[in-house]
Amino acid sequence: QKEVEQNSGPLSVPEGAIASLNCTYSDRGSQSFFWYRQYSGKSPELIMSIYSNGDKEDGRFTAQLNKASQYVSLLIRDSQPSDSATYLCASVLSGGYNKLIFGAGTRLAVHP
Amino acid sequence: SAVISQKPSRDICQRGTSLTIQCQVDSQVTMMFWYRQQPGQSLTLIATANQGSEATYESGFVIDKFPISRPNLTFSTLTVSNMSPEDSSIYLCSVEGDGGAKTQYFGPGTRLLVL
Numbered sequence: 001q002k003e004v005e006q007n008s009g010p011l012s013v014p015e016g017a018i019a020s021l022n023c024t025y026s027d028r029g030s031q032s033f034f035w036y037r038q039y040s041g042k043s044p045e046l047i048m049s050i051y052s053n054g055d056k057e058d059g060r061f062t063a064q065l066n067k068a069s070q071y072v073s074l075l076i077r078d079s080q081p082s083d084s085a086t087y088l089c090a091s092v093l094s095g096g097y098n099k100l101i102f103g104a105g106t107r108l109a110v111h112p
Numbered sequence: 113s114a115v116i117s118q119k120p121s122r123d124i125c126q127r128g129t130s131l132t133i134q135c136q137v138d139s140q141v142t143m144m145f146w147y148r149q150q151p152g153q154s155l156t157l158i159a160t161a162n163q164g165s166e167a168t169y170e171s172g173f174v175i176d177k178f179p180i181s182r183p184n185l186t187f188s189t190l191t192v193s194n195m196s197p198e199d200s201s202i203y204l205c206s207v208e209g210d211g212g213a214k215t216q217y218f219g220p221g222t223r224l225l226v227l
Contacts, residue, residue, distance in 0.1 A: 032214050032215075034215065034216075036218075042220070042221075043202075043204055043218040043219060043220050043221045044155070044204075044218050045218070046113075046215065046216075046217060049215055088154060088155070092214040098143055098160060098208065098214055099157060099160070100145075100155075100157070100214065100216055102154045102155045102156075103154060104153065104154045105154050
């Protein structure tokens with residue numbers, strides 16, 4: 001059973017700090033990884049995708065991928081209260097499938 | 113990314129009845145997916161729906177309980193049949209977009225409560 005693991009949190013950070021969200025995956029063949037943000041009562045919204053080892057930056061968000069360690073992370077710089085949400089990590093199942101495997105999500109709370 | 117709508121946005125149903133959820137996309141897409149998100153949990157894939165072929169169901173989900181139609185490249189329906197309170201959940205459709213390999217975008221979801 002291929003899995004994606006996340007700490008459920010809550011992760012509490014002060015406004016303006018860096019929030020670090022982590023994810024590990026068991027499918028060594030996975031090549032594509034995604035971070036979704038889900039506000040309470042809303043559907044998941046794609047915020048980052050990453051396919052290669054290293055860092056990928058988009059505004060205040062940086063995704064990091066280490067395939068050797070099977071580890072994906074999301075850094076949120078200058079965290080704002082509006083970033084408070086559940087962050088879902090997902091990987092594409094290897095083997096030619098079109099399936100995403102989701103982690104349970106990490107709840108982030110940014111306090112003023 | 114594609115604009116995705118779902119109907120109904122929410123419903124309260126009696127056990128033993130069925131509900132059909134519609135998913136409409138503003139552009140043609142090959143792959144559509146149906147997920148369930150139970151309260152406080154993450155997303156579980158129910159099935160993958162390709163136009164012109166039978167839906168592919170994941171382990172634990174069967175066609176008799178969750179029949180799916182995919183009549184064209186912009187539309188799909190999911191029916192939740194013979195409902196029980198355990199079916200109370202959010203049902204989400206998603207489509208594979210042009211944002212990169214296997215990127216999926218989600219509709220707003222249908223919130224279902226079964227009494």
